[in-house]
Amino acid sequence: MGKPTDLVQGTVDLLILKTIALEPMHGWAIAQRIRQLSDDILQVQQGSLYPALQRLEKQGWITADWGASENNRRARFYRLTKAGQKRLTQEEAAWARLSGGIGMVLRNTALKKA
Amino acid sequence: MRWHHRLYVALRGLFGSSTLARELNEELQFHFDRQVQANIESGMTPERARRSAAITIGNQDVIREALRDGQTGAMLRQFGRDVSHGVRLMMKAPGFSFAAIAIIALGVGAVTAIFSVVYGVALKPLPFREPDRLVNIYSASPNIGYARMAVNGADHRDWLASNHVFEDIALYRSLANFNLTGAGDPERLLAARISANLLPVLGVSPAIGRGFTEEEDEIGSENVVLLSDALWRRRFGADPSIVGKAIMLSGVAHTIVGVMGPEFQYPAREFQAWTALAISPGELTRKVRGNNNLAVARLKPGVTIEEAQSEMSAIAARIMKADPQNVLPEVIVVPMHADLITNVRSALYVMLAAVLCLLLVAALNLATLLSARAASRSREHAVRLALGASRERVALQSMAEVTPLLAIGGAMGVAIAAYTVAAFIPLAPPTLPRVENIRLSIEVLLASIAVLSVTGLIASVLPAAHAWNADLTGATREETRSTTGSVRQSRARSALVVVQIALALPLLVGGLLLTRTFAALNAQSPGFERDNILTGHLAIPRSKYRNDAAVAQVEERILESVSRIPGVASAGMVNRLPLAGGVSMVIFEFDSPRALDPALSAVDMRVASEDYFKAMGIPVLEGRAFDARDTAASTPVGLIDERIAKLMWPGESAIGKRFRVAPHLMKTAWFEIVGVVGHIRHDSIDADPRTQVYWSFKQMPMDRMALAVRTEPNAAALTSSVVRAVHEIDPEQPVYDMRTMDEWVDRSLGQRWMNMALVGTFASVALALSAIGVYGVIAFGVARQRREFGIRLALGASRRSIAASVVKHGLALAGIGIGAGMAMSIGVTRSMSSLLFGVNPTDVISLTAATLAILFVAILASYLPARRAAAVDPAVTLRAE
Numbered sequence: 001m002g003k004p005t006d007l008v009q010g011t012v013d014l015l016i017l018k019t020i021a022l023e024p025m026h027g028w029a030i031a032q033r034i035r036q037l038s039d040d041i042l043q044v045q046q047g048s049l050y051p052a053l054q055r056l057e058k059q060g061w062i063t064a065d066w067g068a069s070e071n072n073r074r075a076r077f078y079r080l081t082k083a084g085q086k087r088l089t090q091e092e093a094a095w096a097r098l099s100g101g102i103g104m105v106l107r108n109t110a111l112k113k114a
Numbered sequence: 115m116r117w118h119h120r121l122y123v124a125l126r127g128l129f130g131s132s133t134l135a136r137e138l139n140e141e142l143q144f145h146f147d148r149q150v151q152a153n154i155e156s157g158m159t160p161e162r163a164r165r166s167a168a169i170t171i172g173n174q175d176v177i178r179e180a181l182r183d184g185q186t187g188a189m190l191r192q193f194g195r196d197v198s199h200g201v202r203l204m205m206k207a208p209g210f211s212f213a214a215i216a217i218i219a220l221g222v223g224a225v226t227a228i229f230s231v232v233y234g235v236a237l238k239p240l241p242f243r244e245p246d247r248l249v250n251i252y253s254a255s256p257n258i259g260y261a262r263m264a265v266n267g268a269d270h271r272d273w274l275a276s277n278h279v280f281e282d283i284a285l286y287r288s289l290a291n292f293n294l295t296g297a298g299d300p301e302r303l304l305a306a307r308i309s310a311n312l313l314p315v316l317g318v319s320p321a322i323g324r325g326f327t328e329e330e331d332e333i334g335s336e337n338v339v340l341l342s343d344a345l346w347r348r349r350f351g352a353d354p355s356i357v358g359k360a361i362m363l364s365g366v367a368h369t370i371v372g373v374m375g376p377e378f379q380y381p382a383r384e385f386q387a388w389t390a391l392a393i394s395p396g397e398l399t400r401k402v403r404g405n406n407n408l409a410v411a412r413l414k415p416g417v418t419i420e421e422a423q424s425e426m427s428a429i430a431a432r433i434m435k436a437d438p439q440n441v442l443p444e445v446i447v448v449p450m451h452a453d454l455i456t457n458v459r460s461a462l463y464v465m466l467a468a469v470l471c472l473l474l475v476a477a478l479n480l481a482t483l484l485s486a487r488a489a490s491r492s493r494e495h496a497v498r499l500a501l502g503a504s505r506e507r508v509a510l511q512s513m514a515e516v517t518p519l520l521a522i523g524g525a526m527g528v529a530i531a532a533y534t535v536a537a538f539i540p541l542a543p544p545t546l547p548r549v550e551n552i553r554l555s556i557e558v559l560l561a562s563i564a565v566l567s568v569t570g571l572i573a574s575v576l577p578a579a580h581a582w583n584a585d586l587t588g589a590t591r592e593e594t595r596s597t598t599g600s601v602r603q604s605r606a607r608s609a610l611v612v613v614q615i616a617l618a619l620p621l622l623v624g625g626l627l628l629t630r631t632f633a634a635l636n637a638q639s640p641g642f643e644r645d646n647i648l649t650g651h652l653a654i655p656r657s658k659y660r661n662d663a664a665v666a667q668v669e670e671r672i673l674e675s676v677s678r679i680p681g682v683a684s685a686g687m688v689n690r691l692p693l694a695g696g697v698s699m700v701i702f703e704f705d706s707p708r709a710l711d712p713a714l715s716a717v718d719m720r721v722a723s724e725d726y727f728k729a730m731g732i733p734v735l736e737g738r739a740f741d742a743r744d745t746a747a748s749t750p751v752g753l754i755d756e757r758i759a760k761l762m763w764p765g766e767s768a769i770g771k772r773f774r775v776a777p778h779l780m781k782t783a784w785f786e787i788v789g790v791v792g793h794i795r796h797d798s799i800d801a802d803p804r805t806q807v808y809w810s811f812k813q814m815p816m817d818r819m820a821l822a823v824r825t826e827p828n829a830a831a832l833t834s835s836v837v838r839a840v841h842e843i844d845p846e847q848p849v850y851d852m853r854t855m856d857e858w859v860d861r862s863l864g865q866r867w868m869n870m871a872l873v874g875t876f877a878s879v880a881l882a883l884s885a886i887g888v889y890g891v892i893a894f895g896v897a898r899q900r901r902e903f904g905i906r907l908a909l910g911a912s913r914r915s916i917a918a919s920v921v922k923h924g925l926a927l928a929g930i931g932i933g934a935g936m937a938m939s940i941g942v943t944r945s946m947s948s949l950l951f952g953v954n955p956t957d958v959i960s961l962t963a964a965t966l967a968i969l970f971v972a973i974l975a976s977y978l979p980a981r982r983a984a985a986v987d988p989a990v991t992l993r994a995e
Contacts, residue, residue, distance in 0.1 A: 026141075026144070026148075027141060027144075027145050028144070028145045028148040028149065029148075032152070045170075045171075045172065046142070046145060046171045046172065046174075046177055047172055047176065047177050047180070050141075050142070050177060050181055051177075051180055051181060054181055066137075069144070069148070071148070071151060073144055073147070073148075074140065074144070075141070075144050075148075076137070076141045076144075
């Protein structure tokens, strides 16, 4: 379902869904977590993070509530909905297939070269 | 699960937009602060921490913008902003807005009002179970003028026994007048006698109590009654325990077995009670011939009307073979709903077509207005397009700007319709069925919203199409001093006006044809003098006046009593008043070597008193009217009308000749003709199917009679005196349906009057709108051509020729419109030929008058701008550059 998403956008969506699958998180923490987990390789800028969150919320895959943050401020916490969980599973499988495919192409090309 | 979430998000986007903006700010602020805190924690000074955070995060305004556009409902919010821009535009040009709103209100109001009539009468399903399966069945003999006649009890019994297409066939008699006496004033009740299976056939049951049983269909146990909801509330205070109580109907006690619900108005809304139908044994054995019952049947599921018709025709042929004396050899099966509205259907659809035509004129007129406004803003649109606004965006904006006008105009239109419908119902012509269903129902309101949307679309898309196709370089460069303006735009506006005129013409022609029809009907003499006659109806109860002599005697005494009233010139009685709706006809045999044309063999059978002809102003052409010589004991005499005299005894006197009822119907004596009277139109002024024969009320007394009282001017003023005079003879005798003869004539023309008034009004409005359209286009053109006129004047053109060229432009528009409208008119008016009387659908006078009216209006509408054009001062206009 939904419109075709380009690779980058789809990737950010997947990362967000995966990140908040464990526990509800606010925007800053999501960006921070993605950075930490990827050893600073992946950095989601505020300019793509919040539009992505808005898009996912509109799709009904995540939902947000106001809550208290770790530094005791009011913050908006995002969590997965049921539909979001399903979506995450699909996206993960799709990603695995995609990256597997790309990996195979790269490996096979490397073999031929050698 | 998902849709309500989306709805919530959308609604929040739409209505909670300020909260949303605040939350967005808060969230982004939190993100920033949290980054600053993280930076400090990693050892930066607060100031560096802030700067670093600002650098990593970037411009928050850009993000905010992107998020706002991404919110659901952003487009709707934009539309909302355009609408409020439209409201400001509306306030800025109150004159323009007033005109636009008035046009919308007029169009929507007229369509809504007419549609509520059409829907209530013609489209709303009947209030019965599966009404599509209900049919009316008639006996008929089309070649002797009996197109749809009531049904004989014996025929009904045969149909029931041999048909396979109906679940059941019920009978009723719609004319059963009762004098309700007892608590309160004596009152005449219009009731119907119904067979026990009528309610099951219709699929309804009483609100309280029960319907009739099979046993109550039998003579001797038929004194039971069902009350209407209205009668139960009005006369019996909605007594919930009324079942089982007795009321006196025409002097006979009837037991109330039930009360019907308020929606049960059968066969029409005037009916207040139902009694059991008991068919006399004579009728059932075909000894007494009479066709008095109306038949209604329910088709078996899946059976079509055609199948039912062919089976009933076969049955009728069998009955005819077994009983060759049967006068009505055919049977006709008609869907109940179609049958109910058969007389008004074409009028209703003509009205609907006329009002839709008017609406189209109004919508185009509005488009002309808006397009003139759009023209003055074409540069603005072009600039916006050049700056990158999408064409959709500009077109959508045009629509949004019209929305406030539509909303106000539409609301006013519905208010106008509500008022008009409320005012119309009491004035509805008596021939219009199902008036009780006419109201602004949900269906009607939905239709008017649809109409409003279409109007708005026509009126806003046409001008917006300009923006769509705008030639950017041309429009941005075009300057106000350009002499010709945008040729394409003014052509488009001219086309709109031409179409308006083309639509107004058939409306005008239709209105004129209906007006001429009405005039022709009014000029048509009904055969009597309609002025200064007061009429009323009497139903003399046989339970009180047990034989013919007693009935005749009380009628004579009533006539004497009424004649004594000061101001009464003469008073007469007849069994069926002309134009009052009742029909009673018989086939006669005339003692003449000539045979009456079968088409004329059904003759109005009248029973009249001596002074009836004097009171009605029906001339006695030969011989005498009835007088004191004619008594129950004397020779049976009769009068015939001039037509029969001419047909049967051409070139000789009919006096002294004889007639009797066709012997296969009834054995009667020969009646001697003592006079020939003027022919009258009994059914309606526009139809004249039958001739008349009169019997004396003393020799053939009838208990249902109508009084006709010739009075001094202002006949209606004597109403209470006449009632008093009747009550002097019998205080329990009601007089009902009292009206002047003038009123009966007007009522019989009510539908015609309404046709004329409505189409005439629509036509006048369409004409006025077209005039405004012509004026608008010409005036706009003149304003743009001032400089050209200035130059022409400076070069020596006369002011006259300038004015003439402007008027010529107006006439050219009208001419093209008339050309296009004429072809349409001829097509349209042919389809309304059934509504016309005494005038041809292609009536030259109407066509010419309509054409002249449009030309005249076009000249008038272009004359004012023409004068302005001629008054241009070349010095001023040229220097103004």
